[in-house]
Amino acid sequence: MAGENVIELTDATFDREVLEAELPVLVDFTATWCQPCMTIGAMVAKIADENVGRYKVAKVDIDDCPEIAKRYGIRGVPTVMVFESGEKKRQYVGMTNREMLLKLLEA
Numbered sequence: 315m316a317g318e319n320v321i322e323l324t325d326a327t328f329d330r331e332v333l334e335a336e337l338p339v340l341v342d343f344t345a346t347w348c349q350p351c352m353t354i355g356a357m358v359a360k361i362a363d364e365n366v367g368r369y370k371v372a373k374v375d376i377d378d379c380p381e382i383a384k385r386y387g388i389r390g391v392p393t394v395m396v397f398e399s400g401e402k403k404r405q406y407v408g409m410t411n412r413e414m415l416l417k418l419l420e421a
């Protein structure tokens with residue numbers, strides 16, 4: 315589930331949209347077959363809508379983007395990562411809540 319403020323990434327767009335971003339980026343690594351991912355996706359979309367201009371929010375379907383999943387060692391979904399200044403800073407694997415997602419961004 316992607317909201318209008320969630321960027322859907324591909325192997326070709328990941329570096330430009332995430333690593334070259336000026337804002338902190340929350341990346342939701344997901345899969346269409348993953349039930350918990352749908353719940354996280356809804357929370358991520360709401361965070362994106364509420365924080366336009368403060369954070370960049372994106373999602374990666376690991377089945378459609380195997381190179382990115384491999385590069386970041388994604389072994390389970392949902393996985394959420396925060397990137398700042400082109401580097402992965404924080405990560406959370408598994409089901410979580412909105413407060414934890416916001417803590418990841420604001421840490």
